Amino acid sequence: MEAIEVTDLRKAYGDTHAVDGVTFAVRAGETFGIVGHNGAGKTTTVECLIGLRRADAGTVRVLGEDPARRRRALAQRLGVQLQDSSLPERMKVAEALRMFGSLYRDAADWRRVMDRWSLRPLARKAFGDLSGGQKQRLMLALAMVGDPEVVVLDELTTGLDPVARRETWRLIGDLRTAGTTVVLVSHYFDEIEALCDRVAVFARGRVEAVGTPAELIARTGTASLEEAYLALEGVDR
Amino acid sequence: MKAFTALTAAELRLLARDPASLFFMVAFPLMLLVLKRGDGGAVPGYLAMIAAIGGMGALPGLLASYRERKVLKRLATTPISPVLLLGAQLVAQVAAALAGAVLLVAVTITVFGAQAPADVLMLAAAFLLCSVMVCALGFVIAAVVRNTRGASLIGMLVMFPMIFLSGAAVPRKALPGSLRQIGDFLPLTPAVEALGDAWSGTAAIFPLLILAGIIVAATAAGAALFRWE
Known part of the structure; x- marks a missing residue:
């Protein structure tokens, strides 16, 4: 069962294509990571998931509902943490x-x-x-x-000290045990590696790769998720 | 309903914790009353002033800061409807103004021995309409001016001349003719009239209709222009 399905999502602000054909699915009960540099389209995608923005094209389904049309009904079943609210x-x-x-x-x-x-x-x-x-x-x-039932967390541990970070990781782990679906947007690769079942790597408004951290590391022939990310981004090491 | 009540109660608690609101909506009108030696004739104007200080002096900056600091955005991810969210702000402001108004009227009668208002029901109706109207104007200001400092400033710049020219702070009879004419076109003027009429027992329905019309127009404009981010 898919808790979230995003198909060919597109959203532009003026001439800027913030999200340019994003497709991914999150299984129920999964902890799913989204990584990518600033401006890769992560936050816009998240805002379409929770019904704060209406996509220009493509479909979004969260728990089978269209967030743009049924935002309030869906909000009953959604938990959200926004960047700097x-x-x-x-x-x-x-x-x-x-x-x-x-x-x-x-x-x-x-x-x-x-x-x-x-x-x-x-x-x-x-x-x-x-x-x-x-x-x-x-x-x-x-x-x-x-x-x-679904929790969307944008910048989970930004601003937390190391102890509080680990404590937060433990609580996010508890959510997975309880069967809650978690979408985690983060800059911290150790966090993604420790918590997420699968990861989507965003670049230039698209999904560059999806897989378990181990798969992405193996696919790129690197030693860590951070290096795998840099390889997928085409950054020379 | 539970959500609406909780939001309104939370907002009222925040207003009660704000020293500026408390001073201008409770202490300041009482001070003016003392300066006027408890003259009951000035009180209807002061009631309009209490409402205007909340709705135009405080509300625009408050809403703009909620928008700027992404408080509104965070609330927009919960099941509450946007209309109820703004409605809770309105009810909290009106309730706070009502508390200040009741206290002022009570002090006028008990401490200064002034005559009680002749038509309490009409006075209450006029005050509620006046209070909702200034909040609707405050929404328009928060809709048009985007940042917090700007919204607070414009709110003050609109409110201060209005309370002086509409007869809320000083009787319009005391104003020079040209300034009195400006007052004829200000939305707070019919509010002061309606409150004064109800106080003296000569209540007329016409000023109340004008207030209702301003509420409808301002709410429509605010709703069309308001941005959540």
């Missing part, structure tokens, strides 16, 4: 979790989510007073508070 400065951590939880029909218990993401000590702290890593952790927790 934020909350009102004076909103407190516990308030944010409770409020976001109340936006979903079948939400998780927000207190439990708060504990799982180690946010209880910060419960009464205002968003504006949190450190970068604490904000990132809260935004991740907010992606989980609706008890989603």
Whole structure:
């Protein structure tokens, strides 16, 4: 069963073809990585997946639905963490979790989510007073508070210290154990290698290659996913 | 409904935590009342002023900052509908203005012994319409001006002359003729009139209709121009 199917997706902003014929599928329960340099079309693709943008051409199906037409129904089953989004400065951590939880029909218990993401000590702290890593952790927790079937995470651990990063990896691993489908956009190859079942390499608005990290390494005859990526990008080492 | 209530309650809590909102919508009108020695005749104007400070002084900058900092974008990935999202902002602003207004009226009557408003129902109706109208104007400003600083500034630049020329802060009788004529064309003027009429018990329906018309027009313009990012 495919949780996500993207076929020949195209999206242009003026003369710039941000996404120029992207095709890939994510299986239910899989943790799927998307890598690529800035401007490769990753974020635009993600925004089409969650219904924030309408594609110029091609089809997108998430849990069998078209996100552009059925955004709100799909949003009930989706958890999203966006690149550099934020909350009102004076909103407190516990308030944010409770409020976001109340936006979903079948939400998780927000207190439990708060504990799982180690946010209880910060419960009464205002968003504006949190450190970068604490904000990132809260935004991740907010992606989980609706008890989603599919989670889309753009820049998972940017801004996290090494300890918090490993802790986040563990929690993403828990999601896979629970059968949640995860789409992970990241710049960190160690992260992709540790967490993802399969990876799509984006370049110039297209998918250059899809496969397990081991397959991509073998196909390019390299020693690591990072080197495999550079080889696929055509960068001389 | 649960989602709408939660969003509205969260927004009200944020307003109550904002020292600027608290000062301008609660303390400042009370200070003006003290300076006026508790003159009940000035209160209808002050009620319009409370609403205008929230809807035009604060709301445009608030919405623009939510847009700029991608708060709106994050909320747009949840199941809430965009209309309810903006509706919650509106209800929170109106409720905050109402709290400031009720307090001002109560102090006027109990502390200064002024006569109670003659037509409380019409006063409430006029205040709600006035409050919704200034918020609708605030939406238009947030729709037209894209960044936070610009939206706050334009909000203030529109609000301040309006509260002086519409008779909200000072009686229009005190204004020179040409300035009084400008006031005839400002949307806050019929609001001040409607509030004053209800206070003295000579309530007329016509100013209320004008307010309703401005609400419809401004909401349509705001909806057509508003951008989420």
